[in-house]
Amino acid sequence: MMARRGQWVQIHSILLKAGERAPSVPSDTADVPLELRVRGFLQDGSASIGQVVRILTAAGRLVEGALEIIEPRHVHDFGDYVPELSQAGDELTIWLAGGDENE
Amino acid sequence: MSDMSYESVMSRKAQIMRASIGIEYDKYELEGIGFDYEGLMSDTAYPMEEITAIQRETGVGNTPLVELKNITRLVREISEPGKGARIFLKDEAANPSGSFKDRRASVSVARAKELGYRGVIAATSGNYGAAVASQAMKRGLKCIVIQECYDRTGTGQPEILEKARACEAYGAEVAQLSVGPELFYYFLLLLEETGYFNASLYTPFAIAGIESLGFEIAQQSRRVIGKDPNFVLATHAGGGNLTGTARGLIKAGAEKTSVIGASVDLSGLHMASDRDFNRKSFTTGHTGFGIPFAVFPDRSDVPRNAARPLRYMDRYLLVKQGEVFYVTEMLARLEGLQRGPAGNTSLTAAIALARELPEDSTIVVQETEYTGAGKAPSAQLTFARKNGVKVVRGDPLTHDVPGKVIAIPENPSQIKYTELGLDRLRESYIRELIKRQIVPSEKDLDYLAREIKLTRDEAARLLKEVSR
Numbered sequence: 001m002m003a004r005r006g007q008w009v010q011i012h013s014i015l016l017k018a019g020e021r022a023p024s025v026p027s028d029t030a031d032v033p034l035e036l037r038v039r040g041f042l043q044d045g046s047a048s049i050g051q052v053v054r055i056l057t058a059a060g061r062l063v064e065g066a067l068e069i070i071e072p073r074h075v076h077d078f079g080d081y082v083p084e085l086s087q088a089g090d091e092l093t094i095w096l097a098g099g100d101e102n103e
Numbered sequence: 104m105s106d107m108s109y110e111s112v113m114s115r116k117a118q119i120m121r122a123s124i125g126i127e128y129d130k131y132e133l134e135g136i137g138f139d140y141e142g143l144m145s146d147t148a149y150p151m152e153e154i155t156a157i158q159r160e161t162g163v164g165n166t167p168l169v170e171l172k173n174i175t176r177l178v179r180e181i182s183e184p185g186k187g188a189r190i191f192l193k194d195e196a197a198n199p200s201g202s203f204k205d206r207r208a209s210v211s212v213a214r215a216k217e218l219g220y221r222g223v224i225a226a227t228s229g230n231y232g233a234a235v236a237s238q239a240m241k242r243g244l245k246c247i248v249i250q251e252c253y254d255r256t257g258t259g260q261p262e263i264l265e266k267a268r269a270c271e272a273y274g275a276e277v278a279q280l281s282v283g284p285e286l287f288y289y290f291l292l293l294l295e296e297t298g299y300f301n302a303s304l305y306t307p308f309a310i311a312g313i314e315s316l317g318f319e320i321a322q323q324s325r326r327v328i329g330k331d332p333n334f335v336l337a338t339h340a341g342g343g344n345l346t347g348t349a350r351g352l353i354k355a356g357a358e359k360t361s362v363i364g365a366s367v368d369l370s371g372l373h374m375a376s377d378r379d380f381n382r383k384s385f386t387t388g389h390t391g392f393g394i395p396f397a398v399f400p401d402r403s404d405v406p407r408n409a410a411r412p413l414r415y416m417d418r419y420l421l422v423k424q425g426e427v428f429y430v431t432e433m434l435a436r437l438e439g440l441q442r443g444p445a446g447n448t449s450l451t452a453a454i455a456l457a458r459e460l461p462e463d464s465t466i467v468v469q470e471t472e473y474t475g476a477g478k479a480p481s482a483q484l485t486f487a488r489k490n491g492v493k494v495v496r497g498d499p500l501t502h503d504v505p506g507k508v509i510a511i512p513e514n515p516s517q518i519k520y521t522e523l524g525l526d527r528l529r530e531s532y533i534r535e536l537i538k539r540q541i542v543p544s545e546k547d548l549d550y551l552a553r554e555i556k557l558t559r560d561e562a563a564r565l566l567k568e569v570s571r
């Protein structure tokens with residue numbers, strides 16, 4: 001997939017490599033790089049995923065990084081049905097309605 | 104172009120800080136270990152009338168105080184006869200961006216504007232980002248929010264993703280980092296690159312902005328309940344919430360009201376660990392921030408932290424993860440209020456505490472926050488399961504293990520708090536100083552006593568004990 005100039009994209013870059021992490025971090029963190037993801041409008045003519053590009057962010061900064069996602073969507077949601085939670089809620093509703101299910 | 108290596112940027116910290124806040128912190132340093140906290144607050148922050156005026160300009164504050172009548176009735180039903188305090192809730196979700204953080208951001212952003220900065224930067228994964236973004240836009244400033252958001256696989260904590268969405272909705276740039284305290288390095292880099300204002304959570308203006316919350320609680324309680332509340336419960340993480348609220352209560356003359364901190368117990372999980380990051384089902388209001396910031400406040404992103412919770416905390420209560428999810432469900436089912444996770448931490452502690460108190464005593468839970476995708480209990484519990492955390496029905500006291508098991512109580516009687524004694528925190532406070540070669544001596548005793556809320560003699564005794 002190709003992104004065109006002016007499109008809203010997400011880029012990715014490495015700020016600190018695995019060996020450059022702060023001395024205080026635990027080993028599982030020290031073993032991986034410090035990564036940055038930021039979104040903005042593509043400044044290059046056109047680009048494919050993985051290509052190093054420049055974007056203009058909402059604050060007006062020019063930032064360089066590898067093109068990661070074109071028009072990223074917000075992926076967080078309300079999650080699955082959680083029976084344990086819904087059961088707890090129903091118990092409380094029954095109590096409020098004057099039922100004897102409480103306790 | 105200046106050197107961008109980690110060491111080099113960190114070594115420029117003091118000069119970057121000075122340029123980005125506009126406070127001469129050095130002026131307030133005392134001989135020895137201390138600084139003039141009240142001097143710093145009164146010189147650089149604003150009096151209550153000005154804070155209120157600033158907040159009215161952008162629609163912040165003046166939120167309702169709601170009595171939780173059904174929850175109070177439930178508490179009384181499971182308590183001994185005559186027990187069960189009245190519980191009230193300050194509905195801070197009614198602020199523009201949906202939490203009390205608007206109070207904090209409103210004053211910071213007004214200050215940035217007054218000082219002529221073109222933009223503001225905040226390092227936060229929480230509601231504060233959305234608050235700064237919202238306030239900055241209203242005042243025509245640019246805004247960058249830096250979040251710790253992803254683990255090594257690029258998986259983001261749902262609640263933090265939601266905050267990013269909110270920040271972008273207000274028109275801010277969001278820089279999302281993977282796990283690690285070096286976020287501070289990038290924060291400094293951006294301050295230097297942009298010349299923007301450091302809208303830290305911990306400046307005097309930010310904390311002064313929260314004082315209006317405590318002030319309003321006192322005024323509303325007098326109107327609604329007819330007296331000052333006996334207890335105000337504050338969800339505690341970095342300590343600003345509790346500090347600002349307590350200072351506001353004192354300014355309103357509610358000196359007898361006892362201020363209690365509450366956090367979710369996440370003991371055993373490492374805060375800087377990439378692996379533990381997405382096994383945390385709470386992004387704030389937990390012991391991973393609550394304890395470190397209480398015992399060494401000056402770990403923050405400013406030279407001297409204006410949030411100093413041990414000065415104001417009367418008790419510190421811990422609750423379990425599953426209890427907070429249960430109480431969030433309870434708030435929806437019994438009070439018709441869907442509200443976010445953080446405020447429900449202190450509500451959980453309030454329910455447990457209310458059972459021990461006489462019916463004529465009152466508790467104010469001092470905040471709520473907005474909820475929605477990523478923040479709802481179903482979102483967090485689904486995410487927990489995906490990360491290998493078990494979700495069960497069971498007594499949290501015996502079943503809950505942070506990062507491993509979340510136990511949803513089987514009935515409301517299983518909502519309990521555990522008390523973390525303040526003396527333990529006070530000892531840690533002294534140890535943290537000594538660990539950093541900041542060794543308190545005789546001449547620091549007045550400062551130390553104020554910092555840990557003891558008399559001079561008690562502080563002297565504790566210092567001697569710890570130094571032994």
Ligand SMILES: Cc1ncc(COP(=O)(O)O)c(C=O)c1O
Nearest residue numbers: 230340341342343344387445472
């Ligand atoms: C809604 C809400 N409540 C409570 C807190 C805790 O506040 P503090 O970090 O000032 O202790 C936060 C922030 O982290 C929050 O966003």
